[in-house]
Amino acid sequence: MPSAKFEQPVLSLFRIVIGLLFACHGAVTLFGVLGGPHGQAPAAGQWPGWWAAVIQLIGGALVLIGLGTRTAALLCSGSMAYAYFVHHQPDGLFPMQNGGEGAVLFCWAFLLLAALGPGEWSVTALLNRPVPRRKEVSTHPNNA
Known part of the structure; x- marks a missing residue:
C-alpha cells in the first residue's frame, strides 16, 4: 500500500504542529509573549487558569x-475537555455557539496522539533506536 510509507512521517508532523501550537498558547497565557492577548497573567497556582497554562x-x-x-x-486532552465543558458549553450547546471550537479540536487531536503515539520522528523513537555494535578488532598476533 503506497500511502502506508507516509503514515509515520505525517503522524510526526501532526504531533509537532499540535504540540507547538499548544505550547505557544501556554506561553501566551503565562508570559504574554508571541503576540497573544496582553491581559493579566493568572497568579501562580491560581485554579484553573495558571494550571491550565502550565499544562499547555x-x-x-x-x-x-x-x-x-x-x-x-x-x-492535554483532558484539560481541553475540562475547558470545553466548564467554560464553553454553558454558553451554548454547540462549539460554534459557545466559542469552544479550539478546545474541542485540541481535545480530539491530543486523544488521537495518546492513542497512536508520537510517530517515528520523536525523542522517544530516538532513545529506543538500537545502538549498532562495533566489531571488536583483536590485537592478538594469531588472529591476524
Missing part, C-alpha cells in the same frame, strides 16, 4: 518533541 506549555512541549507523548497528550 509543558504538555505541549513534551508532545512537540515526542517525549512521554501518550501521557502528556492524555493530560
Whole structure:
C-alpha cells in the first residue's frame, strides 16, 4: 500500500504542529509573549487558569518533541475537555455557539496522539533506536 510509507512521517508532523501550537498558547497565557492577548497573567497556582497554562506549555512541549507523548497528550486532552465543558458549553450547546471550537479540536487531536503515539520522528523513537555494535578488532598476533 503506497500511502502506508507516509503514515509515520505525517503522524510526526501532526504531533509537532499540535504540540507547538499548544505550547505557544501556554506561553501566551503565562508570559504574554508571541503576540497573544496582553491581559493579566493568572497568579501562580491560581485554579484553573495558571494550571491550565502550565499544562499547555509543558504538555505541549513534551508532545512537540515526542517525549512521554501518550501521557502528556492524555493530560492535554483532558484539560481541553475540562475547558470545553466548564467554560464553553454553558454558553451554548454547540462549539460554534459557545466559542469552544479550539478546545474541542485540541481535545480530539491530543486523544488521537495518546492513542497512536508520537510517530517515528520523536525523542522517544530516538532513545529506543538500537545502538549498532562495533566489531571488536583483536590485537592478538594469531588472529591476524
